Amino acid sequence: MRIKAAVTAIEQNTSTNTGAVDEHLRWLIRSDDGQLINLWYQRLRAGSTVEQLVAQRLLSKNFRGSSLDSLVAQRVLGVVSHAVREDVPLRLFIPFGGYKSPASREYPEASWAEVFAIAGMCELVSPICRIHAPGVVIEFSSDEAVVPLFMGADEVVLNRYRSRFDHILSVVAAGQHRNLKLKQSLLRDDYDIDGLSRRIRELGKALESRWFSNLFSDEKARLLGPPSATVLARSRWIWKIECAS
Incomplete structure (x- = not known):
């Protein structure tokens, strides 16, 4: 494939010949x-x-x-x-x-x-x-x-x-x-992003309650971040755990 050939050539010439690098880049996108x-x-x-x-x-x-x-x-x-x-x-x-x-x-x-x-x-x-x-x-x-x-x-x-x-x-x-x-x-x-964001927040809250309600506060903070973290930021970690389960 031309992509692999161009990458190899660029790596070999980067420190020695900028003209050769430019030529390989032109070849890559042509x-x-x-x-x-x-x-x-x-x-x-x-x-x-x-x-x-x-x-x-x-x-x-x-x-x-x-x-x-x-x-x-x-x-x-x-x-x-x-x-x-x-x-x-x-x-x-x-x-x-x-x-x-x-x-x-x-x-x-x-x-x-x-x-x-x-x-x-x-x-x-x-x-x-x-x-x-x-x-x-x-x-x-x-x-x-x-x-x-x-x-x-x-x-x-x-x-x-x-x-x-x-x-x-x-x-x-x-x-x-x-x-x-x-x-x-x-x-x-093409999509209702505000509506999707609301659904993500709702899912985050539901999963947080389901997964972490019985944890000690320090362990909960380690997994989800500080209480001041946004629901979306906390949902990021909950989502990873849910997908891996």
Whole structure:
């Protein structure tokens, strides 16, 4: 895969040749699928269909780290069939946290991890854009209004990450096929975040009562934080315990 090759080259050249690093980065975010496309054209002439080639690409083992659930595979096949049959863009919807962990050296902005993740997705779908004229839309759906409730991230921090992520999308998109579109959407635009927050608070209170009502105060404070901690912050730990049980 080009991602692995670029990372290796960057690591080898970082301290000695910035020009080489820049070139590898340009190569990383530039669509380059000529050899595969030639092979696909041969297969199309031999009787394969666009739908088959697209599905095989999306389900390829090279772009995932674990086995694929059969229901997920069937869902992918259905989405591909619809896009090809209706001659519409293939839409990939990717949920993500929408913030940088405070433990990261790049906090609070999107940085190298996001560059490689986005470039990897583009590498996956780039050849599809060559044989499916409507192209592909990759939508990164940010949970920035929900997940950070448990992390204490403020709006300024979230805005910095969101802005930087959009910038990375625009930089990577500039090197892709014209029918490959990258976008970031926000969960808060489609869901009632205030209602969801209330449900989280209610769940936190219920679980706190169920799990910790008989604990000594010092042990309870160790597990949940001080009494002054917000319900959402305390719910973060309760949620972890509940999910592990």
